[in-house]
Amino acid sequence: EAQVTQNPRYLITVTGKKLTVTCSQNMNHEYMSWYRQDPGLGLRQIYYSMNVEVTDKGDVPEGYKVSRKEKRNFPLILESPSPNQTSLYFCASSQGLALDEQFFGPGTRLTVL
Amino acid sequence: GESVGLHLPTLSVQEGDNSIINCAYSNSASDYFIWYKQESGKGPQFIIDIRSNMDKRQGQRVTVLLNKTVKHLSLQIAATQPGDSAVYFCAETKGGGADGLTFGKGTHLIIQP
Numbered sequence: 001e002a003q004v005t006q007n008p009r010y011l012i013t014v015t016g017k018k019l020t021v022t023c024s025q026n027m028n029h030e031y032m033s034w035y036r037q038d039p040g041l042g043l044r045q046i047y048y049s050m051n052v053e054v055t056d057k058g059d060v061p062e063g064y065k066v067s068r069k070e071k072r073n074f075p076l077i078l079e080s081p082s083p084n085q086t087s088l089y090f091c092a093s094s095q096g097l098a099l100d101e102q103f104f105g106p107g108t109r110l111t112v113l
Numbered sequence: 114g115e116s117v118g119l120h121l122p123t124l125s126v127q128e129g130d131n132s133i134i135n136c137a138y139s140n141s142a143s144d145y146f147i148w149y150k151q152e153s154g155k156g157p158q159f160i161i162d163i164r165s166n167m168d169k170r171q172g173q174r175v176t177v178l179l180n181k182t183v184k185h186l187s188l189q190i191a192a193t194q195p196g197d198s199a200v201y202f203c204a205e206t207k208g209g210g211a212d213g214l215t216f217g218k219g220t221h222l223i224i225q226p
Binding site (some may be wrong): 004033035040041042043044045048056058059090092101102104105106107 | 154155156157158159202204213214215216217218219
């Protein structure tokens with residue numbers, strides 16, 4: 001089954017404790033992206049990647065890092081999480097820039113205390 | 114920065130009626146627009162897209178209209194069904210998606226029985 005998976009789905013952590021949210025897709029997609037969703041603000045793009053070893057900042061990259069060492073994986077790293085990073089995070093992938101076929105993962109709900 | 118926004122946070126319609134969800138965008142350089150549907154507890158799902166060289170595009174029960182003069186986008190859903198209840202987001206990008214996606218804040222469509 002074609003899908004985007006994220007782990008963990010739920011996470012409660014404390015300020016300053018490094019964490020990684022994994023994202024993996026099994027569709028051989030080149031384009032992958034991370035978004036955060038907050039009430040009243042909609043979805044905002046954090047980082048995106050056009051292909052392996054190519055990453056670019058989205059609208060809200062501060063406090064986040066990503067890597068794209070393999071085509072299928074695009075982890076989101078919070079080196080020192082803060083409470084304002086409490087949010088719902090979505091990973092997405094598509095074949096090239098075929099955004100009309102962009103698949104979203106199920107979401108990761110992160111709470112930073 | 115420039116952003117995409119929606120006129121109404123909530124829209125309530127009777128089952129069987131037509132729905133129109135509006136979106137205003139501010140980046141005149143945007144050349145590709147997408148409508149997404151997000152059901153509770155799930156990631157966004159692509160509905161329909163339109164490029165800036167078009168004014169109208171139709172799908173199954175959905176139509177997207179683009180008015181570049183006033184930078185306005187709308188999603189029309191015909192004969193709404195209970196399964197149409199969701200939050201709808203418009204998103205815009207330029208360069209065919211190379212610069213990433215910017216989402217609007219979302220409109221919650223409620224279908225009354």
